[in-house]
Amino acid sequence: MIKRLRVWWIVGVLLTALLVGAACTSDDDVDDDGEDATATSAPTNGEAATATPFTGTILTPEDVLRKDGTATKEVEIEWGWMFELSGPPQIQIFATVTGDGVLFAVQEINDAGGFQIGDTIYTIKLLEHDTESDPNKTIGITRQLIVDDEVNVIWGPASFGEAEATVITQAEQVLHLCACQDRGLTSLSSVEKAAGESHWAFQTLPLVSRFFLQGALNVKEDHPEYERVAIICIDSEIGRSICELYEESYSAAGFEIVGVKVFPPGTSDYTPLLTNLKQQNPDILLNFDDPTAQLNILGQALDMNVASSYNTSLPPDIVQAAFGDRLEGKEVTAGGIPRQATVPTSEAAAAYFERYAEFSGGELPLASFVSLLSYDFVYMLVAAMQQAGTVEDTTAIADALETIHYAGAAEDDIYFNEQHFSVIGSDGCIVRFEQPIECSHDAPVRD
Amino acid sequence: MSQELSVFMQQLFNALTISGVYALVALGITVIFGLTGIVKFSIGELLTLGAFLTFAFWEGGTTFFLAVPLAAIAVGGFSLLLERGAFRFTLDQPINGFIVSLGLILVLQNLIIEIWGVGFKAPIRPFTQVWEVGGVSMPVQRWFVVWVAVVIIGLLFMVLRYTKYGRAMRACAEDRDAAALMGIPVALVIAGTFALGGALAATAGGLLASLFAIQPFLGSQYLLKGFAVALVGGLGNVEGAVIAAVLVGLTETMGSGYLATEWRDAYTFGLLIAILLVRPRGLFPARGRLQETLQ
Amino acid sequence: MLKIRQLSSFYGPIQALREVSLDVDSGEAVAVLGPNGAGKSTLLRTISGLVKPRSGSILYREHEIVGRSTHAIVKLGIVHVPEGRRIFTQMTVLENLMMGAFTRDNKKDIEEHLEFVYEFFPDLAEKRRQLGGELSGGQQQMLAIGRALMSEPSLLLLDEPSLGLSPIMVEQLGKTITAIRQDLGMSIMLVEQNAGLALELTGHVYVMQAGRVVLSGATDEVSIEEIRQAYLGGVSNS
Numbered sequence: 001m002i003k004r005l006r007v008w009w010i011v012g013v014l015l016t017a018l019l020v021g022a023a024c025t026s027d028d029d030v031d032d033d034g035e036d037a038t039a040t041s042a043p044t045n046g047e048a049a050t051a052t053p054f055t056g057t058i059l060t061p062e063d064v065l066r067k068d069g070t071a072t073k074e075v076e077i078e079w080g081w082m083f084e085l086s087g088p089p090q091i092q093i094f095a096t097v098t099g100d101g102v103l104f105a106v107q108e109i110n111d112a113g114g115f116q117i118g119d120t121i122y123t124i125k126l127l128e129h130d131t132e133s134d135p136n137k138t139i140g141i142t143r144q145l146i147v148d149d150e151v152n153v154i155w156g157p158a159s160f161g162e163a164e165a166t167v168i169t170q171a172e173q174v175l176h177l178c179a180c181q182d183r184g185l186t187s188l189s190s191v192e193k194a195a196g197e198s199h200w201a202f203q204t205l206p207l208v209s210r211f212f213l214q215g216a217l218n219v220k221e222d223h224p225e226y227e228r229v230a231i232i233c234i235d236s237e238i239g240r241s242i243c244e245l246y247e248e249s250y251s252a253a254g255f256e257i258v259g260v261k262v263f264p265p266g267t268s269d270y271t272p273l274l275t276n277l278k279q280q281n282p283d284i285l286l287n288f289d290d291p292t293a294q295l296n297i298l299g300q301a302l303d304m305n306v307a308s309s310y311n312t313s314l315p316p317d318i319v320q321a322a323f324g325d326r327l328e329g330k331e332v333t334a335g336g337i338p339r340q341a342t343v344p345t346s347e348a349a350a351a352y353f354e355r356y357a358e359f360s361g362g363e364l365p366l367a368s369f370v371s372l373l374s375y376d377f378v379y380m381l382v383a384a385m386q387q388a389g390t391v392e393d394t395t396a397i398a399d400a401l402e403t404i405h406y407a408g409a410a411e412d413d414i415y416f417n418e419q420h421f422s423v424i425g426s427d428g429c430i431v432r433f434e435q436p437i438e439c440s441h442d443a444p445v446r447d
Numbered sequence: 448m449s450q451e452l453s454v455f456m457q458q459l460f461n462a463l464t465i466s467g468v469y470a471l472v473a474l475g476i477t478v479i480f481g482l483t484g485i486v487k488f489s490i491g492e493l494l495t496l497g498a499f500l501t502f503a504f505w506e507g508g509t510t511f512f513l514a515v516p517l518a519a520i521a522v523g524g525f526s527l528l529l530e531r532g533a534f535r536f537t538l539d540q541p542i543n544g545f546i547v548s549l550g551l552i553l554v555l556q557n558l559i560i561e562i563w564g565v566g567f568k569a570p571i572r573p574f575t576q577v578w579e580v581g582g583v584s585m586p587v588q589r590w591f592v593v594w595v596a597v598v599i600i601g602l603l604f605m606v607l608r609y610t611k612y613g614r615a616m617r618a619c620a621e622d623r624d625a626a627a628l629m630g631i632p633v634a635l636v637i638a639g640t641f642a643l644g645g646a647l648a649a650t651a652g653g654l655l656a657s658l659f660a661i662q663p664f665l666g667s668q669y670l671l672k673g674f675a676v677a678l679v680g681g682l683g684n685v686e687g688a689v690i691a692a693v694l695v696g697l698t699e700t701m702g703s704g705y706l707a708t709e710w711r712d713a714y715t716f717g718l719l720i721a722i723l724l725v726r727p728r729g730l731f732p733a734r735g736r737l738q739e740t741l742q
Numbered sequence: 743m744l745k746i747r748q749l750s751s752f753y754g755p756i757q758a759l760r761e762v763s764l765d766v767d768s769g770e771a772v773a774v775l776g777p778n779g780a781g782k783s784t785l786l787r788t789i790s791g792l793v794k795p796r797s798g799s800i801l802y803r804e805h806e807i808v809g810r811s812t813h814a815i816v817k818l819g820i821v822h823v824p825e826g827r828r829i830f831t832q833m834t835v836l837e838n839l840m841m842g843a844f845t846r847d848n849k850k851d852i853e854e855h856l857e858f859v860y861e862f863f864p865d866l867a868e869k870r871r872q873l874g875g876e877l878s879g880g881q882q883q884m885l886a887i888g889r890a891l892m893s894e895p896s897l898l899l900l901d902e903p904s905l906g907l908s909p910i911m912v913e914q915l916g917k918t919i920t921a922i923r924q925d926l927g928m929s930i931m932l933v934e935q936n937a938g939l940a941l942e943l944t945g946h947v948y949v950m951q952a953g954r955v956v957l958s959g960a961t962d963e964v965s966i967e968e969i970r971q972a973y974l975g976g977v978s979n980s
């Protein structure tokens with residue numbers, strides 16, 4: 001059985017990496033880097049992908065909002081919205097920003113006059129609930145939304161009670177979208193067992209394993225001469241899962257795993273295990289952990305000259321600022337990060353962050369990229385309703401959602417795979433001594 | 448040098464640095480315990496405070512070499528205020544002092560988060576060079592930390608042994624009433640010891656800020672280790688703390704270097720348990736009236 | 743020199759001193775006798791400030807010393823050699839003696855005094871580098887007294903110095919105490935269980951019982967029989 005990944009942890013990792021990124025990057029740099037990045041991304045774009053790009057119609061926001069003036073009715077529909085607005089800080093930040101993506105998209109759609117299906121213009125009203133990070137409360141809200149409010153769409157939550165809520169929504173055939181991780185790895189099967197099917201559940205957070213595989217393929221492409229890989233992970237359920245993901249992904253990309261070390265939580269001195277790993281002469285040292293640990297591991301590994309290349313999920317500018325001339329003759333790849341997590345790598349993304357800043361009252365919230373784990377999918381859901389010609393027949397809408405490709409803020413081509421996981425690429429960057437940070441966008445690994 | 452030997456030397460060097468830091472924390476704990484019987488768990492937070500203050504001074508333009516002593520003085524002063532404001536009322540009931548110190552952990556942690564946020568600060572590295580000798584990588588910064596620890600420990604020993612106030616501290620630790628009967632202002636010495644303990648922890652924190660990325664929860668790990676070291680050495684015994692720091696640093700480093708890394712803390716606490724089973728009061732138990740009444 | 747009036751001290755709810763009044767004249771040696779738990783040690787501890795009295799007064803050379811801290815009282819010249827000696831076992835003999843001189847700052851003075859104490863207790867001179875804990879009981883008692891002398895007190899409070907000493911050591915101790923009073927001119931308050939020794943060394947005796955002074959008088963005027971009676975709780979002041 002695949003280990004259960006708790007979304008809050010992954011997110012804590014991503015988030016903190018990003019928080020620091022946000023705090024340390026000046027606005028001007030972001031734009032400049034963004035342009036550079038898109039410029040440099042062109043050659044590699046798509047090449048690492050394992051399948052040919054999609055060639056059918058890719059819908060745009062304009063398609064979704066287009067009206068032909070023939071509508072005669074206006075109807076307001078209600079969707080459920082439940083997120084962890086209170087509770088443990090890591091999940092609270094993540095959930096709030098994810099929920100924000102839905103709120104923002106809905107406001108944009110309504111401000112644009114709603115969306116049209118046939119002779120009807122629909123506007124959306126969100127019934128907002130705070131789950132307080134309490135699974136029981138989440139179950140209660142789910143029941144209330146379905147039974148009392150009779151909604152057929154529910155967004156959220158991010159983590160707590162998500163699996164339990166999914167069991168209910170799928171039994172009731174309610175469309176249920178969340179940027180969650182549990183569903184991807186375990187609960188899909190349990191949901192299937194409970195309800196026979198989980199046709200109406202969609203996960204907007206891409207599978208983490210895809211990011212790892214993408215990263216591995218990128219490295220192999222850039223450095224065919226690298227063969228030996230050493231891995232360091234924290235000794236926890238999550239950390240060990242990450243180690244496994246690394247092992248699987250890098251083996252799949254053709255590397256030899258020469259050493260895997262796990263360390264207890266709260267470690268700051270990694271030199272004993274780095275000394276040990278160095279004996280295996282690795283070409284690449286991999287670590288994906290909470291930012292403090294990553295920074296410590298990277299710094300100590302650079303001091304000890306453990307490998308030729310180091311991989312981290314830390315924002316590249318942080319790496320450059322923190323290590324300066326210690327990077328001389330070395331290479332750090334900051335990879336495996338979901339799209340738009342460091343610097344916007346497309347015009348659509350840059351424009352999105354400008355609009356989103358305005359929506360948030362002038363300043364981007366911390367970890368604002370997390371809102372992209374839901375924002376685009378609101379448009380996609382509306383597109384699916386338009387394609388199905390209904391806002392009510394959830395089975396028809398789900399059928400349509402399975403086929404839609406959409407060019408959003410996060411990615412030029414977003415879609416759900418057969419298992420209902422969203423497919424989004426990653427942004428990888430290379431940091432070298434006294435050289436500009438090179439970032440490139442890598443298209444997702446396709447099925 | 449053969450590879451095995453150079454790896455061993457590398458691990459020895461790794462152990463040395465961490466031992467120095469553990470020794471400073473353990474000394475902070477042990478001097479306070481020796482004098483008052485209070486296990487001051489909030490020392491961990493004073494360490495964090497020292498680390499963040501060092502960072503703040505450095506960020507404000509002070510050199511690292513001045514930032515650490517400034518932070519140590521500031522935290523020492525703060526620790527003195529804590530003693531005057533809280534701990535001195537618990538001198539007759541060390542268990543209450545222990546409870547006060549647990550409460551303080553929460554308060555201080557929140558204070559640190561309030562001021563500096565939950566994020567981390569990248570290490571300050573005044574020395575970025577790395578010496579390579581026979582396959583052993585020795586960052587100069589680590590040598591610096593080792594030497595600072597050695598000098599501070601040496602100074603502390605000299606003060607305790609050869610100065611009037613150092614002797615007074617030892618006298619208070621052994622027998623508070625008898626010390627008072629010598630005309631020693633015991634309350635003042637105790638307050639001074641809290642300041643000293645805080646300053647030692649803050650120095651450890653400041654040094655850590657030059658080695659590792661720091662975050663608001665930094666203290667708990669070092670407190671735990673410092674406390675284990677102090678216990679192994681014999682709570683209240685200064686020499687014991689230093690020897691035990693080296694012992695724990697070695698156990699931990701060699702354990703995680705040559706055996707399974709994930710059991711690192713188990714090696715330390717295994718050592719602790721083994722030693723306490725054989726010598727319930729540590730390797731070098733402190734001998735004083737307070738210790739006798741507490742045990 | 744010392745004038746104690748209506749002194750009452752408590753340990754929590756337990757009253758250990760009940761309105762004790764007592765005088766020590768300059769250059770005089772006074773004995774305080776009494777059974778276990780009579781409050782003798784508490785009396786000394788109250789004088790030296792280790793125990794805060796609830797009521798009463800202690801005048802020392804016309805100064806009220808109730809409420810002052812122990813180290814301030816030491817500075818005034820009252821030094822208390824506590825029951826059980828309480829030397830610093832982890833410190834050398836020399837360090838112990840130096841602790842006794844804590845209140846003094848003049849290095850030369852201290853050196854001179856150290857020589858003097860060594861002359862007084864030649865054993866200590868010989869063992870100056872040894873840890874206090876390694877001395878014999880008698881030597882420890884000498885160290886405790888020598889340590890007290892280092893601050894040149896005017897009033898020495900001795901709490902059961904003969905406890906646990908061999909008869910020969912007790913005899914030696916007697917000589918020392920006499921010498922301190924006669925040669926150094928210090929006043930002495932001697933708490934003892936060994937009534938014989940105490941009566942021999944002092945000019946005035948107080949007998950305590952259950953926190954009270956139950957008998958007091960010049961040593962040559964009270965008989966052993968009266969003291970025994972007082973121990974048993976019979977006689978009142980004569």
Ligand SMILES: Nc1ncnc2c1ncn2[C@@H]1O[C@H](COP(=O)(O)OP(=O)(O)OP(=O)(O)O)[C@@H](O)[C@H]1O
Pocket residue numbers: 753754756757758776777778779780781782783784785825935
């Ligand atoms: N620290 C303390 N806490 C509570 N009660 C105490 C304390 N010390 C002494 N006492 C009580 O106070 C009373 C007087 O004790 P104190 O030690 O003064 O007697 P003492 O005359 O010196 O006896 P001894 O001859 O045994 O030394 C006794 O009842 C004793 O139990």
Ligand SMILES: [Mg+2]
Pocket residue numbers: 782783784825
């Ligand atoms: Mg007594």
